[in-house]
Amino acid sequence: MLQLDLTSEDFFRDPRPQLRRLREAGPVVEVKLPLFGRVWMATTQETVARVLKDSATFSLRKPDGNVAGIRWWMPGIVRTLASNMLTVDEPDHTRLREIVEEAFRRRAVLEMEPRIRSIAETLAGDLFAQGSPADLVNRYARLLPVSVICELLGLPLADRPKFMGWAARATSANSAIRFLRMLPTMVTMRRYLERQLEHARQGQGTGLIAELVAVEKEGAPITRDEMVSTIFLLLFAGHETTTHLISGSVFELAKNPALRDWLAADWSRADLAVEEFLRFVCPVQLSKPRYVRQDIDLGGVQLKRGDQITAGLASANMDPVANPQPEKLDLARKPNRH
Structure with missing residues (x-):
């Protein structure tokens, strides 16, 4: 089980090594997070998309009506x-x-x-x-x-x-x-x-x-x-x-002063740049935890009914399957999957 502190100074300065370690551990990994404790985390664009879109399987609410992630x-x-x-x-x-x-x-x-x-x-x-x-x-x-x-x-x-x-x-x-x-x-x-x-x-x-x-x-x-x-x-x-x-x-x-100069030379490039900053900076690192409603195989991992899982948005944004050279800041990136 991986232990993550997404609020640490080291993570803020350069999150990419930790995000790479997450993905290398698998498309779905068990992690320990502050406040939430032990949860599963989807780490690739494919598994993250499934968690976010399949509300029939991954619910924001527990059967008792409480928000997933709320502790007793x-x-x-x-x-x-x-x-x-x-x-x-x-x-x-x-x-x-x-x-x-x-x-x-x-x-x-x-x-x-x-x-x-x-x-x-x-x-x-x-x-x-x-x-x-x-x-x-x-x-x-x-x-x-x-x-x-x-x-x-x-x-x-x-x-x-x-x-x-x-x-x-x-x-x-x-x-x-x-x-x-x-x-x-x-x-x-x-x-x-x-x-x-x-x-x-x-x-x-x-x-x-x-x-x-x-x-x-x-x-x-x-x-x-x-x-x-x-x-x-x-x-x-x-x-x-x-x-x-x-x-x-x-x-x-x-x-990256060269990128700064490239953007300043033509502000019509701003929309593309914003999309890349959303992917690369990723101001929201994780989704709110979801409650697993039924036993399911996700990314080769068997999840049980009652487990909690979060979508690792920052990790998915660095998925090389979705974006070539994901750890490179490319303000002209097209397409940009995030």
Whole structure:
């Protein structure tokens, strides 16, 4: 059994040797992860795709209704915040997704592009205001996504430091003790989100939260706990992943000045480059654990009903069967399978 710490400094600096070791161990391997304990991990694009797409076999919920990966010692607030559209199977996944999509449609997200560009340009202009070198992570990579998400949801920009502090504590909760220390913060987060929803119900809210409340008032089938967990998901999942993608991409460009110059010479190449950064940097390393509903052979490994398995997204992105020379950063890569 392999023991992995995906939060270690060594992994962040160069994850490829560990990801290679995973794939060499097999398309499905048993690993020990912080918080989740012993689980199976799919490591190739073929097995990862099967885990993510075959919801009849790999469920996000256990038979008792609890989210796969939730441990017995975790209190009720964890179950509440974890009960969102990313942790439910059909038909609940589609039900919640359609409610969120309707709120997004009413919010006219595409019309926000000029405002998002303005936020990005302002932050870029301020990056070196305190001199050089500048702290890219704290002065840009964290501020940009949280600013856009605040604008989208209708949350006060003045609360950005609060959100970033919460997110930092959440991402550092990589052991049972640290997780338990995080619980008071989770209670604070839930109370904050409940207050924002209540303001919107009283007609004082704006943005996507107000639109979600409007859909709720029109009879949409969504509980109050699901409303809280949905806002929690939109606020924190989008924030951290974008921060990691921006900072990781700039880090790679700093190490590869020839690639930086190639991209700067023609910004029409940006779409291709972003796809490659998504594959190479991979801001989400693992999927949420799935519960195995029935005995099955996956990648030559016999999984038993009741086992837990996670999709190793970062490992699959480095699968040489899917992408030639996967450990090479190729901003012009086509096709790009990730």
